[in-house]
Amino acid sequence: MIVEVPTSDDFLVAGTNALNLAWSIVVGLPGELENAQVAEWDEAGEATEEYWQKSQTSLGNALTLVQQGFELLLKSRIAAVNPFLLLSREVRDWPASDKKDISFADFRTVDAADLIKLHNSVCTDTLEADFIELYGLVRRRRNQIIHHGKDKKPIHVVELIEAILTCVSRLAPSTRWMKQRAEYKNNDNYSVAYSNDWLTDVLCGEAEIVINLLGASSLKKFFGFDKKARRYFCPECASSVDGDRSSLAHLRPNTPASTTLFCIVCDDVHDVERKNCIAKDCKSNVISVEGACLTCWGKQ
Numbered sequence: 001m002i003v004e005v006p007t008s009d010d011f012l013v014a015g016t017n018a019l020n021l022a023w024s025i026v027v028g029l030p031g032e033l034e035n036a037q038v039a040e041w042d043e044a045g046e047a048t049e050e051y052w053q054k055s056q057t058s059l060g061n062a063l064t065l066v067q068q069g070f071e072l073l074l075k076s077r078i079a080a081v082n083p084f085l086l087l088s089r090e091v092r093d094w095p096a097s098d099k100k101d102i103s104f105a106d107f108r109t110v111d112a113a114d115l116i117k118l119h120n121s122v123c124t125d126t127l128e129a130d131f132i133e134l135y136g137l138v139r140r141r142r143n144q145i146i147h148h149g150k151d152k153k154p155i156h157v158v159e160l161i162e163a164i165l166t167c168v169s170r171l172a173p174s175t176r177w178m179k180q181r182a183e184y185k186n187n188d189n190y191s192v193a194y195s196n197d198w199l200t201d202v203l204c205g206e207a208e209i210v211i212n213l214l215g216a217s218s219l220k221k222f223f224g225f226d227k228k229a230r231r232y233f234c235p236e237c238a239s240s241v242d243g244d245r246s247s248l249a250h251l252r253p254n255t256p257a258s259t260t261l262f263c264i265v266c267d268d269v270h271d272v273e274r275k276n277c278i279a280k281d282c283k284s285n286v287i288s289v290e291g292a293c294l295t296c297w298g299k300q
Contacts, residue, residue: 015072022065067142073171234263235288
């Protein structure tokens with residue numbers, strides 16, 4: 001008998017873990033460059049160029065994790081129909097199981113190249129051409145790294161960020177990525193070693209990097225965030241950070257009378273009051289219900 005059969009949720013957790021690991025690598029690189037303040041003294045840009053050249057190994061590792069995330073999330077959707085669909089070869093070529101139990105892991109499963117075809121054959125929500133093309137590109141670049149040691153062309157941070165977000169939004173649409181990041185970071189090894197008191201600071205830093213790197217259309221598509229809107233402190237996140245506060249929320253809808261604020265970090269909508277800040281030098285009229293100005297953070 002076949003035992004230890006993985007579930008759809010097993011593949012989903014493994015896939016999102018792989019994507020989270022890739023994300024940590026990808027957003028960490030521009031963060032380190034900024035922390036080192038290289039832009040302040042690298043007028044010619046030579047050090048910055050060298051930094052990204054020497055980051056290709058890390059980005060290559062991230063790309064292989066992204067490909068793994070695609071594969072596992074595809075398997076999650078197929079397993080939701082029936083996990084035994086993932087087994088390959090004829091029954092006569094399966095490991096003998098007439099005298100003992102055989103783990104599912106001992107069977108050969110469908111090749112990564114065939115997962116799209118299998119998915120679209122058994123799942124009602126068939127994948128469109130653009131997604132199939134992206135999956136093929138990521139898989140080919142991963143194979144280039146594995147079999148030749150490096151990709152033919154440089155790997156860029158933005159393309160990996162967008163690949164991760166596309167994978168999640170298409171294959172696990174109920175997953176809210178920043179909430180997933182919070183859950184992942186709240187349960188990783190660092191939260192054990194250092195506690196999770198720094199979690200909001202880390203997520204705010206990641207959000208700033210993403211806002212700076214992605215275009216307005218991508219931010220709207222993946223996060224529902226309006227890059228062109230005036231930004232305010234989030235009443236929840238700004239209360240939790242230990243370092244400098246970041247303005248990572250905007251009015252939704254973005255109108256003069258709006259009384260709700262959306263934050264990209266906590267991925268929540270917060271009620272606000274529209275009245276003038278009492279500080280002389282602050283012209284804000286967006287105040288938290290707890291009584292803090294969401295522009296200067298002054299108490300009202």
